[in-house]
Amino acid sequence: MEQHLPRQLLELIKYISEQAVRHEQRVYLVGGIVRDLLLEDPSLRSGLRFDVDLVVEGDAVRLAQQVADTGQAKLLAHHRFGTAKLSYGDFTLDMATARKETYARPGALPAVTPGTLKDDLIRRDFSINAMAISLSSHDYGELVDPHQGKTDLERHLIRVLRTESFSDDATRILRAVRYEQRLGFELETQTARLLKRGTAMLDTISGDRIRHELELVFGEEQPELAIRRLAKLGVLHRISPFLKGDGSIAERFGKARRLKRPTQLPSLYFCLFIYAFGESELGQFLGHLNMPAKLSHAMRDTLRLKNTLWLLDRSSLKPSEVYYLLQEYDTLAIEANAIASESSMVHRYLQLFLTKLRYVRTSLNGEELKRLGISAGPEMGKVLQILHKARLDGEVNTKADEKKLALSLSLES
Ligand code: CTP
Numbered sequence: 001m002e003q004h005l006p007r008q009l010l011e012l013i014k015y016i017s018e019q020a021v022r023h024e025q026r027v028y029l030v031g032g033i034v035r036d037l038l039l040e041d042p043s044l045r046s047g048l049r050f051d052v053d054l055v056v057e058g059d060a061v062r063l064a065q066q067v068a069d070t071g072q073a074k075l076l077a078h079h080r081f082g083t084a085k086l087s088y089g090d091f092t093l094d095m096a097t098a099r100k101e102t103y104a105r106p107g108a109l110p111a112v113t114p115g116t117l118k119d120d121l122i123r124r125d126f127s128i129n130a131m132a133i134s135l136s137s138h139d140y141g142e143l144v145d146p147h148q149g150k151t152d153l154e155r156h157l158i159r160v161l162r163t164e165s166f167s168d169d170a171t172r173i174l175r176a177v178r179y180e181q182r183l184g185f186e187l188e189t190q191t192a193r194l195l196k197r198g199t200a201m202l203d204t205i206s207g208d209r210i211r212h213e214l215e216l217v218f219g220e221e222q223p224e225l226a227i228r229r230l231a232k233l234g235v236l237h238r239i240s241p242f243l244k245g246d247g248s249i250a251e252r253f254g255k256a257r258r259l260k261r262p263t264q265l266p267s268l269y270f271c272l273f274i275y276a277f278g279e280s281e282l283g284q285f286l287g288h289l290n291m292p293a294k295l296s297h298a299m300r301d302t303l304r305l306k307n308t309l310w311l312l313d314r315s316s317l318k319p320s321e322v323y324y325l326l327q328e329y330d331t332l333a334i335e336a337n338a339i340a341s342e343s344s345m346v347h348r349y350l351q352l353f354l355t356k357l358r359y360v361r362t363s364l365n366g367e368e369l370k371r372l373g374i375s376a377g378p379e380m381g382k383v384l385q386i387l388h389k390a391r392l393d394g395e396v397n398t399k400a401d402e403k404k405l406a407l408s409l410s411l412e413s
Helices: 008-023 034-038 060-070 119-121 151-154 171-183 189-204 206-218 223-232 235-238 248-259 263-275 279-289 292-308 321-326 332-338 342-356 364-372 378-392 401-412
Strands: 028-032 051-057 074-078 083-087 092-097 100-102 111-114 133-136
Touching: 008 028, 008 051, 008 060, 008 223, 028 034, 028 119, 034 051, 034 133, 034 151, 051 060, 051 119, 060 074, 060 083, 060 092, 074 321, 171 189, 171 206, 171 223, 171 235, 189 235, 206 263, 206 279, 223 248, 235 248, 248 263, 248 332, 263 292, 263 332, 279 292, 292 332, 321 342, 321 378, 332 342, 364 378, 378 401
Parallel strands: 051 092
Antiparallel strands: 028 051, 028 133, 074 083, 083 092, 100 111
């Protein structure tokens, strides 16, 4: 911890641990951060991600309030769930009262009651995520690992803690593969068997939860690895029979990374993910996953454009023709098609639009046109359109050219 966590976080953790001792509570670092500390994950060292989970044997919300009172943090407490989030500049601390969970039926949200650290660890998904580090002064820094998570880390295995794990919460099917592929691990034999058997349980969870898991997959460095594996395991087919995880996905996702900044990638991945769909299949998929309106629009546009790409498969198109064909489409849809299209000519036109044509503007504005004697209203609209088209096609290149053209147009009318 001393080596890998930033100083401010360490100081805070020590302060929390002192407060906990004063109130006779015990606090532990749990989940992903423990796993990553043991792995000495480089992303920890570069300080890129610091979502830190703490479990409190006691009252997490009260403890979080005490910590928040000392200053700098923003507190968001959920008394009903016994959880609180403290947000600092570079990291967030999620504090939760140790809990015991029971599932009334597969796919249902669990019933939660206060419990011990042991209860809290056994309810978790995989052994590598079910370890804790004590923050109490008498055993500060000691690993609590009742399910041999450290051994599994060393053996590179993803292993569930209970046979019902996937049926209790089928999102874990996607989580298992995400960790397996991120870490270069393997599903332990029995876990792989349970996962395949549990695939049908994906029908028990809401589309929102499936979408969220896919968003997490698309947040990975190389999501195509998880997508390919999910396809092999029959998971994609269960989510939608039309989803594919073949080689073209890997190639397209790789191209997407060269084109976009990481924060913008997940939406583009979604557009590429459904590229082989028909429009009605996409409608079903969007409805099932309850996709947000903006992204749904981009995904629909992706297919609409795919079906009209043949119009761009001609060598003699003027830039303005390319512009008018493409201007109504969502930028993501154009990017997805630029990546997926197999015709080099189509690709060139799409790139031309993305890098140049969409930014082309006239130099003259309405006020300046008025001064040239062109009246506001439909006439001016028409002149502006002609100037824009001439700019696109390189027939005018300067403001003076535009003036000349505008004057000639007004003389004509
Ligand atoms: N968890 C779980 N079952 C789930 C989701 C989460 O048991 N369906 C537990 C795991 O112990 C996990 C912890 O909650 O470690 C926190 O979940 P999350 O923030 O999603 O994952 P991290 O472990 O922090 O991993 P990462 O952010 O690196 O994916």
